[in-house]
Amino acid sequence: MHVLEHKHQIARLKEELSSPKRVLITTHQGPDGDAMGASLAFYQFLKKMGHDVAVVTPNDYPEFLNWLPHNGDVVNYMRQKVLAEDLIANADYIFHLDYNQLRRSADMTNTLANATAVRVMIDHHPEPNLLVKYSFSDTTASSTCELLLTIMQAWNNDLIDSDIATCIYTGVMTDTGCFSFPNATARTFTVASVLLSYGIDRTMIYDRIYDNFSAQRMRLMGYCLNDKMEVFPEYRTALISLNLEEQRRYDFVVGDSEGFVNLPLSIKGIRFSAFFLEKEDKVKISFRSKGDFSTNDFARKHFKGGGHLNASGGETKMALDAAIRQFRELLPAYQKALNAL
Ligand SMILES: [Mn+2]
Incomplete structure (x- = not known):
């Protein structure tokens, strides 16, 4: 990770977002635990700073994610197209979380391409191909959630709470196959340890994700x-x-x-x-x-x-x-x- 570069970008974003803005958070089609965990964690973080924030997903996501804190605030482009297009068109800032190619936003691609907002990408996939002002791309991060936690820590550590930590833990856990895949590094376990210090209920999170099938x-x-x-x-x-x-x-x-x-x-x-x-x-x-x-x-x-x-x-x-x-x-x-x- 280019820590210094990330630090500079965070400092500039902090400056630009020092007064309330309309912020749109979006992610890839068929959102997974990392996409939804990151989106909803960042949603809460930005709301705490006083911004007018919305999360828009391109389409449906699995039911086993719908317990995440603030899930009820998510706007689904497929089901609420008029509202979603309005939010995209009027956003001052658009954050692209957990994807790095616009076409991965499926039916939303054209609307996003035409938006005039300042763009920010936070992602861990290889070969980024998204025109943005701020790019946080780290392929060594196990998950977008892991990367996002380090960004939020640098931005304003005091705003991180147990609901945000619950969302982040969900993304890290699901993208690493419960910490078993090779992408789970020493930093991943450090992040997990930090998250546990917020008193999150990790057995509840596991149960809701993995023991929730028909x-x-x-x-x-x-x-x-x-x-x-x-x-x-x-x-x-x-x-x-x-x-x-x-x-x-x-x-x-x-x-x-x-x-x-x-x-x-x-x-x-x-x-x-x-x-x-x-x-x-x-x-x-x-x-x-x-x-x-x-x-x-x-x-x-x-x-x-x-x-x-x-x-x-x-x-x-x-x-x-x-x-x-x-x-x-x-x-x-x-x-x-x-x-x-
Ligand atoms: Mn991911």
């Missing part, structure tokens, strides 16, 4: 593992797919397939996993890996996506079967990389 979702997981998982030992790879008919059969709701992509990585020797989810107009694909195999490169090159080294996503307009076929046909070219130590 019986149907557990049955769907069983079906995926039993009937839908394909394993390719020669490529140390596995995939799972779900078509629309199967989703209907299991009363699928947003968030139900969260984490499914990680399941095959529990198999001895498997280092690369893909999860294909059929949507009405496209197929969404999640990728996970262990070690040095870059799912980010793979997703960027073949499936119009990207993300992190070990976790990324993409999509295609191809039919589900064709997308799976393409994935399988790509594997031989990566055999060496997937079998390297």
Whole structure:
């Protein structure tokens, strides 16, 4: 992290935001725990400073996040388009949290592109590509929440409270797979320790995120593992797919397939996993890996996506079967990389 550069930027932002402003916080489509945790933490922080703040998400997010403090204040562009467009057009400042390419804001992209606000990006994904006045980009941060906490500490540490800490902890916990992925560093654990000092209830947070599924979702997981998982030992790879008919059969709701992509990585020797989810107009694909195999490169090159080294996503307009076929046909070219130590 360019600590000095961040420090200078924070000092200038502090100066610019020393009087009340209209601030819009936004994040990527299909917001996850990190996106919502960061957005709602920063929302509270800026509100405490007296700003007129709004959080606008491009679309729905999983129900297991709707207990986060101030969740009820979130504006959903898909469902409240007129209000959201008004907020975007009239904002003095727009903060882009947990994404670094405008197109990741999906249907909001054009409205955001036309906004006249001063832009700030706070993100931890590689290869930022967003025109902003202030850029806080740190690919060594486990999560946007981890990075945001350090920014808030430098900005005004006194404003951080247990509700803000709860939001931040949620993002750090979910982006690190409960502190198990390689992106959880010494700093991550220091951040976790700081957050615990605010008296947050970490077992409650875990319970609400991970032990909050329907019986149907557990049955769907069983079906995926039993009937839908394909394993390719020669490529140390596995995939799972779900078509629309199967989703209907299991009363699928947003968030139900969260984490499914990680399941095959529990198999001895498997280092690369893909999860294909059929949507009405496209197929969404999640990728996970262990070690040095870059799912980010793979997703960027073949499936119009990207993300992190070990976790990324993409999509295609191809039919589900064709997308799976393409994935399988790509594997031989990566055999060496997937079998390297
Ligand atoms: Mn993130």
